[in-house]
Amino acid sequence: MTDTAPTTDTEGVTVPVPTADATVAERDRVVARVREHAGRLARELARLQGGDYGRRTFRVDGGEWTLKYEAGDLDFLRFEGRSGLDVYVVSQKTDPDAADLATAMDHYEAFAEAFDAHVDSLRGVLDGVPETFPDVATTxxxxxxxxxxxxxxxxxxxxxxxxxxxxxxxxxxxxxxxxxxxxxxxxxxxxxxxxxxxxxxxxxxxxxxxxxxxxxxxxxxxxxxxxxxxxxxxxxxxxxxxxxxxxx
Known part of the structure; x- marks a missing residue:
C-alpha cells in the first residue's frame, strides 16, 4: 500500500502525493534484522579467523556475499549478484536501495547456509594435532x-x-x-x-x-x-x- 500526503495546486485542487515512508520503514526493519544476524556471524568469523579485522567472501548460486568485520564487529555486508547487482546490504555509510535489497535478500538464506558450511568444514581440523612438544633448549x-x-x-x-x-x-x-x-x-x-x-x-x-x-x-x-x-x-x-x- 502506498502512503499519500495531500497537497494543493495553484487552483485549489487537492492532489494526493505518494510518500516513501512505508517503504523506507520496511527497508530499515529488514536492514536492522540483517545487521543483527550478520553481526553475530561477524563475531563468530572473527573468533574463527583469530583476529579483530578481516573479511571473507561466500559464493552462492546467485552471486557472492562479502562480510567484513572490524574490531570483531560487522563493518559491512555486500552482495554481488551474477546479474550485475552490487549492493551493500549493511554499511556504515549508506542505506541500500529497497529494490536492490529485496533482490539480495532472495539469496540471504543461501549466504547463511554457506557460512554454516564453512564452519562445519573446519570441525575436526585440529584432530590429531600433537599436544606435547619437545623440551626447549636453554640459551x-x-x-x-x-x-x-x-x-x-x-x-x-x-x-x-x-x-x-x-x-x-x-x-x-x-x-x-x-x-x-x-x-x-x-x-x-x-x-x-x-x-x-x-x-x-x-x-x-x-x-x-x-x-x-x-x-x-x-x-x-x-x-x-x-x-x-x-x-x-x-x-x-x-x-x-x-x-x-x-x-x-
Missing amino acids: GEVAAERDRIVSRMRDAADRMAAELHRVESTEYGTFGTTVAGTRWELKREADRASYVRAGGEGGVYLVSQYAPPSPGDVRTYAPEFRGFVEAFNEELAELGDALDGVEL
Whole structure:
C-alpha cells in the first residue's frame, strides 16, 4: 500500500502525493534484522579467523556475499549478484536501495547456509594435532658467555673513554679507526663509553646503553676488537711522541 500526503495546486485542487515512508520503514526493519544476524556471524568469523579485522567472501548460486568485520564487529555486508547487482546490504555509510535489497535478500538464506558450511568444514581440523612438544633448549650458557665477553669489552671501552677524557677535557667525544677493512667507532660521554660500533652507520653496536649484541655478532667482531684497542694505544703513543722534546 502506498502512503499519500495531500497537497494543493495553484487552483485549489487537492492532489494526493505518494510518500516513501512505508517503504523506507520496511527497508530499515529488514536492514536492522540483517545487521543483527550478520553481526553475530561477524563475531563468530572473527573468533574463527583469530583476529579483530578481516573479511571473507561466500559464493552462492546467485552471486557472492562479502562480510567484513572490524574490531570483531560487522563493518559491512555486500552482495554481488551474477546479474550485475552490487549492493551493500549493511554499511556504515549508506542505506541500500529497497529494490536492490529485496533482490539480495532472495539469496540471504543461501549466504547463511554457506557460512554454516564453512564452519562445519573446519570441525575436526585440529584432530590429531600433537599436544606435547619437545623440551626447549636453554640459551643460558650462550647468553652468559656473550655477556662475559661484552663485559670485558665494555671495561676496555670505559678505560679508553677515561683516557680520552683526560687528554681532550671535553664532555663528549669519539674515537674512530679502521681495522681489517671495518670501521670502528667509540663514542664517550665524559669518561664513560656510550657505545662501541663496528661497521659504520647501520653497523653493529657491540657496547651499548640498550640491548646487547647477538652471540653471532660477538663471534664475528670480538677478534677485531683487539685491533681496535691496539689502534687506540698507538694513537695515544703518538700523542706522547708529539710532546717529546718540548721544553719550557
